[in-house]
Amino acid sequence: xxISQLLTKTIKQAPSREESLNxxxxxxxxxxxxxxxxxxxxxxLGWRVMKKLKNIIREEMDGIGGQEIFMPSxxxxxxxxxxxxxxxxxxxxxxxxxxxxxxxxxxxxxxxCSTHEEVVTPLVQKHTISYKDLPVAVYxxxxxxxxxxxxxxxxxxxxxxxxxxxxxxHTTQEDLKQYxxxxxxxxxxxxxxxxxxxxxxxxxASGGDFTDEYSHEFQTLCQAGEDEIYLCSNCSIAINKExxxxxxxxxxxxxxxxxxxxxxxxxxxxxxxxSTKFSEPFNLNFADSDGSExxxxxxxxxxxxxxxxxxVVEMMSDEKGIVWPEKIAPFKVHLISINQEEEAEKIYxxxxxxxxxxxxxxxxxxxxxxxxxSDLLGIPYxxxxxxxTLQNSEVEIKRREKExxxxxxxxxxxxxxEKNTE
Amino acid sequence: xxISQLLTKTIKQAPSREESLNxxxxxxxxxxxxxxxxxxxxxxLGWRVMKKLKNIIREEMDGIGGQEIFMPSxxxxxxxxxxxxxxxxxxxxxxxxxxxxxxxxxxxxxxxCSTHEEVVTPLVQKHTISYKDLPVAVYxxxxxxxxxxxxxxxxxxxxxxxxxxxxxxHTTQEDLKQYxxxxxxxxxxxxxxxxxxxxxxxxxASGGDFTDEYSHEFQTLCQAGEDEIYLCSNCSIAINKExxxxxxxxxxxxxxxxxxxxxxxxxxxxxxxxSTKFSEPFNLNFADSDGSExxxxxxxxxxxxxxxxxxVVEMMSDEKGIVWPEKIAPFKVHLISINQEEEAEKIYxxxxxxxxxxxxxxxxxxxxxxxxxSDLLGIPYxxxxxxxTLQNSEVEIKRREKExxxxxxxxxxxxxxEKNTE
Numbered sequence: 001x002x003i004s005q006l007l008t009k010t011i012k013q014a015p016s017r018e019e020s021l022n023x024x025x026x027x028x029x030x031x032x033x034x035x036x037x038x039x040x041x042x043x044x045l046g047w048r049v050m051k052k053l054k055n056i057i058r059e060e061m062d063g064i065g066g067q068e069i070f071m072p073s074x075x076x077x078x079x080x081x082x083x084x085x086x087x088x089x090x091x092x093x094x095x096x097x098x099x100x101x102x103x104x105x106x107x108x109x110x111x112x113c114s115t116h117e118e119v120v121t122p123l124v125q126k127h128t129i130s131y132k133d134l135p136v137a138v139y140x141x142x143x144x145x146x147x148x149x150x151x152x153x154x155x156x157x158x159x160x161x162x163x164x165x166x167x168x169x170h171t172t173q174e175d176l177k178q179y180x181x182x183x184x185x186x187x188x189x190x191x192x193x194x195x196x197x198x199x200x201x202x203x204x205a206s207g208g209d210f211t212d213e214y215s216h217e218f219q220t221l222c223q224a225g226e227d228e229i230y231l232c233s234n235c236s237i238a239i240n241k242e243x244x245x246x247x248x249x250x251x252x253x254x255x256x257x258x259x260x261x262x263x264x265x266x267x268x269x270x271x272x273x274x275s276t277k278f279s280e281p282f283n284l285n286f287a288d289s290d291g292s293e294x295x296x297x298x299x300x301x302x303x304x305x306x307x308x309x310x311x312v313v314e315m316m317s318d319e320k321g322i323v324w325p326e327k328i329a330p331f332k333v334h335l336i337s338i339n340q341e342e343e344a345e346k347i348y349x350x351x352x353x354x355x356x357x358x359x360x361x362x363x364x365x366x367x368x369x370x371x372x373x374s375d376l377l378g379i380p381y382x383x384x385x386x387x388x389t390l391q392n393s394e395v396e397i398k399r400r401e402k403e404x405x406x407x408x409x410x411x412x413x414x415x416x417x418e419k420n421t422e
Numbered sequence: 423x424x425i426s427q428l429l430t431k432t433i434k435q436a437p438s439r440e441e442s443l444n445x446x447x448x449x450x451x452x453x454x455x456x457x458x459x460x461x462x463x464x465x466x467l468g469w470r471v472m473k474k475l476k477n478i479i480r481e482e483m484d485g486i487g488g489q490e491i492f493m494p495s496x497x498x499x500x501x502x503x504x505x506x507x508x509x510x511x512x513x514x515x516x517x518x519x520x521x522x523x524x525x526x527x528x529x530x531x532x533x534x535c536s537t538h539e540e541v542v543t544p545l546v547q548k549h550t551i552s553y554k555d556l557p558v559a560v561y562x563x564x565x566x567x568x569x570x571x572x573x574x575x576x577x578x579x580x581x582x583x584x585x586x587x588x589x590x591x592h593t594t595q596e597d598l599k600q601y602x603x604x605x606x607x608x609x610x611x612x613x614x615x616x617x618x619x620x621x622x623x624x625x626x627a628s629g630g631d632f633t634d635e636y637s638h639e640f641q642t643l644c645q646a647g648e649d650e651i652y653l654c655s656n657c658s659i660a661i662n663k664e665x666x667x668x669x670x671x672x673x674x675x676x677x678x679x680x681x682x683x684x685x686x687x688x689x690x691x692x693x694x695x696x697s698t699k700f701s702e703p704f705n706l707n708f709a710d711s712d713g714s715e716x717x718x719x720x721x722x723x724x725x726x727x728x729x730x731x732x733x734v735v736e737m738m739s740d741e742k743g744i745v746w747p748e749k750i751a752p753f754k755v756h757l758i759s760i761n762q763e764e765e766a767e768k769i770y771x772x773x774x775x776x777x778x779x780x781x782x783x784x785x786x787x788x789x790x791x792x793x794x795x796s797d798l799l800g801i802p803y804x805x806x807x808x809x810x811t812l813q814n815s816e817v818e819i820k821r822r823e824k825e826x827x828x829x830x831x832x833x834x835x836x837x838x839x840e841k842n843t844e
Binding site for chain 1: 428429430431455457458462464465466469487490491492493495496497498508509510512517518520521523524527528531532533541545546548549555558560565567569570571572581582
């Protein structure tokens with residue numbers, strides 16, 4: 001894609017009213033737009049990142065037998081009365097007529113889902129009758145809505161945000177437990193592919209409104225994080241501060257609270273052994289092999305996809321801008337022409353024809369402005385075509401996170417980029 | 423995919439409370455689930471159809487330079503006050519705290535978008551300053567919310583539904599007009615790829631809440647449709663009943679109202695020359711080449727994606743079930759084993775390994791039940807493996823819409839399916 005045709009422009013000054021690093025950088029670079037507090041649009045560059053993130057997560061969910069579905073955001077109040085969460089969940093939105101005309105049409109109120117147990121449980125009930133139908137797992141990638149008090153953390157805490165939520169259904173606690181561990185591994189593979197595995201810890205946490213048991217969070221170390229975890233460096237697991245007084249030692253090695261490291265972190269995923277918390281109120285039962293009726297055992301598993309995007313920016317940026325991990329970068333190559341449009345155009349075409357995603361800065365701007373934008377956007381490979389490089393039939397290639405540059409023959413550029421791809 | 427592992431089951435009796443053919447068939451076959459009136463979940467089979475539909479539309483929008491973005495559903499009330507639509511749009515929803523706890527957090531009210539002009543106009547304003555930034559076009563595939571009075575038409579009219587909306591921005595009326603015609607052609611390509619072009623007519627219609635000019639709808643002939651159009655068979659264009667008294671003749675050949683055919687139809691798409699309807703209240707201006715400040719000229723273009731899915735089912739079904747067009751069928755092949763699991767398993771694996779999408783009915787059911795389900799699901803090729811067919815090392819192949827069957831050597835099956843692909 002040519003920058004001259006791109007909807008967005010970079011902004012010279014970071015938006016001063018944005019309090020979080022991730023939204024400051026993402027708005028400045030034109031990846032997102034703020035519609036209002038906690039509510040963002042994803043612009044062409046940002047949506048490209050999001051699509052790649054979604055595909056990585058989708059592949060891993062498909063890999064553990066998850067079947068993709070798409071549930072609505074509106075749901076009947078009765079479902080939430082059934083589970084008792086209509087009054088209990090503190091950040092729930094309702095939808096109702098916005099004006100007189102609309103009220104005349106329909107004066108009902110609906111719950112706008114902040115999570116989908118109340119929708120998926122009665123849905124699955126219609127299709128699972130016998131032990132032969134289980135286990136089964138379904139997931140979706142859908143917007144969630146939460147009435148946050150004062151969202152100030154950019155994509156880390158939104159009133160509207162994109163989430164992957166997986167729900168699993170089992171005949172026994174053992175089967176749930178086994179699948180729960182499978183999901184844990186799939187989540188770690190997601191974070192590995194995003195390049196944040198090293199700083200991500202499986203963390204024991206409270207079950208919140210979801211389960212009376214403990215849950216597990218995936219916490220990524222980050223100064224901007226709103227969570228605090230007690231980290232056991234021996235076992236690479238952690239305990240969320242909210243339960244440290246109930247469980248004041250590492251569940252693996254028994255290290256005491258005082259010996260654990262306290263770190264700021266962002267919750268990028270969470271998994272809950274729901275057990276019968278939702279199958280009980282909805283009477284989600286199955287006929288077992290001996291003919292007896294039993295309650296279905298459930299688990300639920302979330303990844304806040306837009307939050308992950310924000311977290312990656314918080315962790316992977318420097319004073320010049322964003323440094324995207326290659327697998328979710330909006331483009332692989334940022335091509336810059338310094339008054340050599342003819343040759344640059346050819347290279348742009350060759351790279352694109354080879355299936356390499358290129359953002360080509362074809363604007364009439366100074367080299368300095370183009371370099372600054374390239375650093376701000378954070379695309380992995382910067383390729384510069386200038387009079388100097390062309391003298392040796394070469395281009396200059398620099399990785400975003402490195403200082404040194406390499407000179408590569410024009411005829412070798414495609415091979416170079418393909419070879420260096422992670 | 424094996425049916426034994428699929429979340430959904432077909433339902434023997436069509437759901438009697440569903441008033442529309444499309445939702446009756448789609449629920450019975452397990453493509454969708456009804457959460458409440460006008461609100462549906464897309465289940466694994468239905469979501470596969472939806473993804474294919476989305477990709478066809480995405481390809482055509484990319485083809486005319488549309489840049490994909492993703493806007494939020496929540497938007498500030500002030501944007502809707504700016505355009506005067508907060509009180510004027512009759513089916514608008516608002517979002518607000520659902521309970522006391524939530525109200526304590528934040529007592530604000532937000533508009534839930536039924537369309538996105540109020541979001542996209544101020545968004546684009548931040549990035550288009552000069553005539554050099556125009557024209558530009560952005561689109562999204564996003565849920566829309568409308569407070570319909572009594573939604574009874576399944577996917578044809580939902581309170582929550584999936585839509586593709588494209589917005590274009592121009593320096594002149596001429597440039598808008600030219601792009602408008604380009605979009606018209608892209609829409610016709612979409613409907614051609616879906617196999618409904620022959621029954622789809624560009625229809626002159628009112629501009630509604632969007633423009634003071636006429637708009638164009640894409641109306642597909644269908645008995646279940648809620649619209650009525652006056653069709654000129656000479657010119658293959660139509661006039662919506664709502665404006666027939668203002669424009670009582672074919673705009674092309676001048677044929678009079680009384681000579682036009684009156685037909686029931688479904689509106690599957692619409693395009694509006696917005697002109698300055700939204701750039702005016704938002705002050706969306708640009709600096710022209712002569713330095714003067716002018717208003718941006720806008721167009722907007724919608725396709726109701728979930729509605730199209732419903733319309734296809736209304737038009738392409740018979741007394742036995744759905745007949746999916748090949749390009750959006752959830753699978754290409756429906757493989758049925760009649761007590762020949764070993765051989766069927768091999769064929770399933772071979773087809774799948776060749777990249778052909780196969781739904782394999784591996785259940786312990788009677789041939790009659792399997793055939794009935796196959797007709798209900800509507801997958802294009804039914805392949806049967808039985809003792810009889812195996813005697814000649816063959817399988818039986820039948821197209822969903824045809825009566826006759828063919829016998830094809832097992833070694834030739836992949837070639838047969840690939841050759842016959844549309």
